Amino acid sequence: MSSERALSTTEPLLRARDLVASRGARRVLDGAALELHEGERLVVLGENGAGKSTLLMALLGLLPGVAGEVEIFGRPCRTEADFAPNRGPVGLLFQDPDDQLFCATVAEDAAFGPLNRGATPEAAARAAHAALGALGIARLADRPPHALSGGEKRLAALAGVLAMRPRVLLLDEPTASLEAGATTRVLEALLGTGLPLVVATHDPACDAALGTRRLRLADGRCREA
Amino acid sequence: MIASGRIAAGVALHPRGRLAAAVLASVGIAVTSHRLALALLLLAALGACACAIVQGALAAGTALGRVAAVNGFVALTALTLPFAWTAAGPVLDPSGVELAWLVVLRANAVVLACTALLAGFDAATLARAAAGLRAPDKLCRLLFLIARYLDLLGAERARIERAMRARGFVPRSDRRTVEAYGKLVAALLAGAVARAERVERAMRARGFGRAVPAAPVREAKAREWAWAGGTACVLAAAWAYAGVG
Numbered sequence: 001m002s003s004e005r006a007l008s009t010t011e012p013l014l015r016a017r018d019l020v021a022s023r024g025a026r027r028v029l030d031g032a033a034l035e036l037h038e039g040e041r042l043v044v045l046g047e048n049g050a051g052k053s054t055l056l057m058a059l060l061g062l063l064p065g066v067a068g069e070v071e072i073f074g075r076p077c078r079t080e081a082d083f084a085p086n087r088g089p090v091g092l093l094f095q096d097p098d099d100q101l102f103c104a105t106v107a108e109d110a111a112f113g114p115l116n117r118g119a120t121p122e123a124a125a126r127a128a129h130a131a132l133g134a135l136g137i138a139r140l141a142d143r144p145p146h147a148l149s150g151g152e153k154r155l156a157a158l159a160g161v162l163a164m165r166p167r168v169l170l171l172d173e174p175t176a177s178l179e180a181g182a183t184t185r186v187l188e189a190l191l192g193t194g195l196p197l198v199v200a201t202h203d204p205a206c207d208a209a210l211g212t213r214r215l216r217l218a219d220g221r222c223r224e225a
Numbered sequence: 226m227i228a229s230g231r232i233a234a235g236v237a238l239h240p241r242g243r244l245a246a247a248v249l250a251s252v253g254i255a256v257t258s259h260r261l262a263l264a265l266l267l268l269a270a271l272g273a274c275a276c277a278i279v280q281g282a283l284a285a286g287t288a289l290g291r292v293a294a295v296n297g298f299v300a301l302t303a304l305t306l307p308f309a310w311t312a313a314g315p316v317l318d319p320s321g322v323e324l325a326w327l328v329v330l331r332a333n334a335v336v337l338a339c340t341a342l343l344a345g346f347d348a349a350t351l352a353r354a355a356a357g358l359r360a361p362d363k364l365c366r367l368l369f370l371i372a373r374y375l376d377l378l379g380a381e382r383a384r385i386e387r388a389m390r391a392r393g394f395v396p397r398s399d400r401r402t403v404e405a406y407g408k409l410v411a412a413l414l415a416g417a418v419a420r421a422e423r424v425e426r427a428m429r430a431r432g433f434g435r436a437v438p439a440a441p442v443r444e445a446k447a448r449e450w451a452w453a454g455g456t457a458c459v460l461a462a463a464w465a466y467a468g469v470g
Binding site: 100117 | 409412
């Protein structure tokens with residue numbers, strides 16, 4: 001599988017070039033480019049509406065009509081068939097957990113990804129509970145997602161991503177609209193994964209805690225910040 | 226007449242007149258049970274649709290799509306209604322055949338008439354038109370909010386589905402896909418209830434009362450009534466021709 005391919009030490013995990021995407025008449029991405037290497041936690045800064053979410057979704061081929069080059073684990077991805085096997089090895093945490101949590105219980109939702117990757121129901125349940133345990137929210141397993149607090153929802157959504165054992169995480173405003181305590185818990189959980197990250201945020205606390213390198217997305221392009 | 230080539234002009238009419246004509250046509254067609262009269266009404270409605278398409282007020286694809294959707298259901302009725310089930314198996318029953326004809330003609334005539342008369346309507350226009358005809362307030366509110374909610378629900382469904390794909394979901398013709406979509410619909414419904422409450426509060430916070438905002442008043446009232454009257458004339462002519470009251 002493409003995601004299992006061994007990489008040379010210099011080859012980036014993710015590489016995007018010349019990304020162009022429009023929302024209505026406006027060009028949200030206009031030649032955006034980025035690279036993520038092993039051990040990096042790349043923070044993408046930008047105003048509201050700068051195109052950060054669009055950029056993350058474009059990296060996983062989730063938006064129609066995006067032009068440009070994307071390479072994941074050294075393999076060019078152009079078609080849905082190229083991107084599909086990378087959804088899991090590259091985990092995406094959505095900005096609004098309500099977009100992601102759609103099952104009847106938290107545990108069921110966390111098992112959704114592993115089942116999509118062909119796991120047996122038992123193995124998926126094990127992966128789900130392991131992810132919930134790792135984030136310290138095993139007690140939420142049988143709760144319905146809509147009854148959770150904002151911070152709990154964010155962690156439950158993250159568990160759904162981690163249950164797929166990703167090698168890279170893409171995080172869309174992981175601390176947006178969380179109070180200080182919940183922000184700390186989410187940031188600790190993300191650091192605790194030890195995974196390379198691309199984090200889109202405009203939260204200084206998130207940037208300071210996670211970033212090893214920074215890009216600023218403005219006018220559809222990424223510049224070193 | 227509804228087929229008098231005034232559909233494009235009708236776009237400029239107060240929506241109230243067009244809605245009145247559509248309601249009148251639908252009720253008129255529904256109470257007509259003479260096959261020839263129905264066939265004439267169907268032809269008139271077809272003519273109205275053709276006029277609307279020719280004048281650019283209606284997309285041919287939209288009209289065809291609606292007719293196809295309705296006829297999916299109608300076909301089921303038309304194929305089963307003519308048969309009486311006896312001990313010896315299904316037997317063709319003349320009264321069943323007659324009924325099936327009526328269903329086919331009525332359904333298509335109503336769909337075509339409404340498609341032509343309400344060409345270009347969105348939910349908000351429909352709500353304003355209904356308010357203009359003094360329809361019950363609750364119905365108008367419902368229609369008015371549909372415009373907002375359809376959009377919101379559509380966007381929410383797209384976001385959830387994208388998040389599902391981000392976790393490797395690929396729709397297949399299997400039980401798991403059906404289950405996943407079942408949960409998606411349940412999540413949409415649960416979310417919609419909570420959202421409805423939030424939206425209602427937010428709308429009230431901006432001064433939304435119980436009533437649907439009224440449509441701007443127009444001066445060409447006579448033309449509206451002429452239009453609705455034209456529909457009534459077509460109905461009356463069809464009935465008279467067929468000798469049915």
